[in-house]
Amino acid sequence: MLYERPAPILRRWLAGHSYDWIALGCAAGQKESLLAKKLPPPAIFHAADTNLALAQRATARIKAARKSYGRIDLDSHLASFPPPFSPRRLFTLFGVLPNLAPLPLLRRLSQKMRKGDLLLFSANLAPETSGFLGARRILPQYDNPPTRRWLESAVRQFRPRLDPGRLFFGVFPDPRQRTLARIEARWVSARRTTIVFSSRRPTPAQVETWIRLARLRRVARFLEPRREEGAWLVTR
Ligand SMILES: C[S@@+](CC[C@H](N)C(=O)[O-])C[C@H]1O[C@@H](n2cnc3c(N)ncnc32)[C@H](O)[C@@H]1O
Helix, strand or coil, X not given: CCCCCCHHHHHHHHCCCCEEEEEECCCCCHHHHHHHCCCCCCCEEEEEECCHHHHHHHHHHCCCCEEEEEECCCCCCCCCCCCCCCCEEEEEECCCCCXXXXXXXXXXXXXXXCCCCEEEEEEECCXXXXXXXXXXXHHHXXXXXXXXXXXXXXXXXXXXXXXXXXXXEEEEEECCEEEEEEEEEEEEECCCEEEEEEEECCCHHHXXXXXXXXXXXXXXXXXXXXXXXXXXXXXX
């Protein structure tokens, strides 16, 4: 399982040290709990998400001497981390990069990290050397009857003001990084087109460029056999 694979390296890094774990965009903490089963318990586990109820549920899943949770907006400046308690901190960021502008977020996180802190993040990938080719190959995972039904009902529920129209799926350049492939679901009506879902699909090489540009250093990389998802362990 991808989220457990970093555990041996993390155990070596943690040997003999206490650490704080800050779980970013963790929802109810399912992925963090997989990793936590393979790690010594942290001194502090802090769950941070825009959804406070989910962040609270995440704390219930993880064993730690002290636990806390809080609201965070990863799209703005990151002021709300608890003060560091242990000499080492582990930040995790699972399943978030497809939906938020990745390079600005990695840069903001990098600025918050101290020497020796680690960040473990996952990314949905385009399984080809060209992001656009790879994203087109996996488009049927999105453009299929169950996903269409799910999105159409979400549009009816959350976007009741949208004109009658239909869903169109495609691969487009990310508006902030034209070389980055983004799968989009667009609601197309006679009057306008609205993006109702998007997911960025970088290649591993693009992720590694972000790491360098954010002044981070790769410690390890884990790719799924189908190369549709990967996780990176990085430090300052
Ligand atoms: C796709 S879910 C991923 C959840 C979980 N980490 C996983 O991989 O299954 C994205 C999570 O990020 C949170 N989120 C979305 N936008 C956010 C933001 N701007 N700041 C912090 N969290 C955000 C959502 O509430 C949600 O829990």
